[in-house]
Amino acid sequence: MSPFTDSERPSKRARTEESENRHSPGSSHLDQHAAVQIVDEDLSDREEVDIVDVAARGSDLYLDTINRAVLDFDFEKVCSISLSNINIYGCLVCGKYFQGRGRKSYAYAHSIHDDHHVFINLESTKVYVLPDGYPVSDPSLEDISFVLAPSFTATAVATLSSPTHLAKPFYDLSSKPYLPGYIGLNNIKRNDYMNVVVHSLLHVAPLRDYLLLSHFGAKQPELVKRFAALAKKVWNPRLFKSQVSPHEFLQEVGRASGGKFRMEVQGDPAEFLGWIINQLHKDLGGTKRKNSSIMFSTFQGEVRMEVQQVVVRPEAAENDKPRFDIDREIKTSTSPFLFLAVDLPPPPLFQDAVEKNIIPQVGIHTVLTKYDGVTTQASDSDHNESRGQLRRFKCQRLPPYIILHYKRFTKNNFVEEKNPTIVNFPLRGVDFRDYLEAPTSHPHTVYDLVANITHESIAGTTRDKENTVWKVQLRAGAGGGDNEKWFQIQDLIVEEIRKEMIFLGESFLQIWERRPDRQEGEMHVQADA
Ligand SMILES: [Zn+2]
Helix, strand or coil: CCHHHHHHHCCCEEECCCCCCCCCCCCHHCCCCHHHHHHHHHHCCCEECCCCCCHHCCCCCHHHHHHHCCCCCCCCCCCCCCCCCCEEEEEEECCCEECCCCCCCHHHHHHHHHCCCCCEEECCCEEECCCCCEECCHHHHHHHHHHCCCCCHHHHHHHCCCHHHHCEEEEEECCCCCCCCCCEEECCCCCHHHHHHHHHHCCCCCHHHHHHHCCCCCCHHHHHHHHHHHHHCCCCCCCCCCECCCHHHHHHHHHHHCCCCCCCCCCCCCHHHHHHHHHHHHCCCCCCCCCCCCCHHHEEEEEEEEEEEEECCCCCCCCCCCCCCCCCCCCCCCECCEEEECCCCCCCCCCCCCHHHHHCCEEHHHHHHHEEEECCCCCCCCHHHHCCCEEEEEECCCCCEEEEECEEEEEEECCCCCCCCCCCCCCEEEEEEEEEECCCCCCCCCEEEEEEEEEEEECCCCCCCCEEEEEEEEEEEEEHHEEEHHHHCCEEEEEEEEEHHHHHCCCEEEEEEEECCCCCHHHHHHHHC
């Protein structure tokens, strides 16, 4: 019920038609005839000056009809009727989106037909009462604009990866406790493979902090803006409900990738991660130079590859491993990397009844010998020029965050098969020194795990896409011991897990964080002792 009778309602006093074009960018893409005409007349909110001091008239106009439980602002901001994305308002009573607020607008019509009167402009976060059309400013609405557009300070961001973040409980509207950053992401259809990547990236401190503190303008690419908006929601300390839908971001991923990564079709997290890092790099103005974007300065390292043609030696025994021959030509090249791809030893082909239930295991340093500069690999490429080549690798520069990709899936002509080998690794203190050839000025080579993506399939070793489950395990806090906890997230299911459980999964992607240098990270180093 309105606290006012009709005659008491503030009325619009003036409407100024401005000659300048006030449409948001993108309106030029509209059909220049029909659409623009409607927008001009009613949907664009050409300056309607309300000379009304709302605060003086009472601030609780219809505000008791607002239903926060239906508000999350997660879905793509398009009008539920016109499907336009220009000048969209959210109804604070039912949560639906409508275009415009002028007399012939959809929001206006909704306010009359459904008797819903409070609307928020999804761009400016200003609140209006319709059909009257006056703005409302009230401190009680601040929580709503914060859920719509959370903002962070440098001070708030500084503690997100520290043990202090674990100390304080946070509660959603239904008084359910949650930990910002460790909340469920909806699986809209088959987007769990993207959810685990999103979560992993949003737990890489420099990237996360960059996104949380960002104020991207209209000119920034949509993908960057939506990724930052998603980051702010995932880490929002004042969520109405402790889960977020990545819908708005993933819609843009679908568009920007030309349909390669869609939420309706199960995909490969490693391919998606590679794509999103490169795309965000480009969208943030990155070039081929190192450190030219936050993506490259965080994840890019450098690796040297040495290649030699294999010569079949008649005297070699059948099981001799091919070796580099120092007398012959070695081709050396250095290239940047964003991932280190790691091969798993082939699982035994035949197992007897006793061995059947034994899952093969391997230590992380065993598989990382690929990068020790000594161990050789036969080229697995089918290209003619690289057939019969031996290769060996050594890193020349390690990035602050190392992404490891365990290659579990081998494509052959018939099926995609999965290597079920379990990789054993400690959560903290993996030293990559043996895989690096660099000057002594190179920063620390000791890394701690921050994110671990695992694969589970219900149907044996075959990669059955229908029965595939992707999960991510994320570190909260830092420094080991009681200063850190681990959470496992599978779409909306968030659970704390024991540290001993982490290496039991089939790790597929991992992100390792360089430990701070001793002088600045004394506490971290000591915590290991
Ligand atoms: Zn409504």
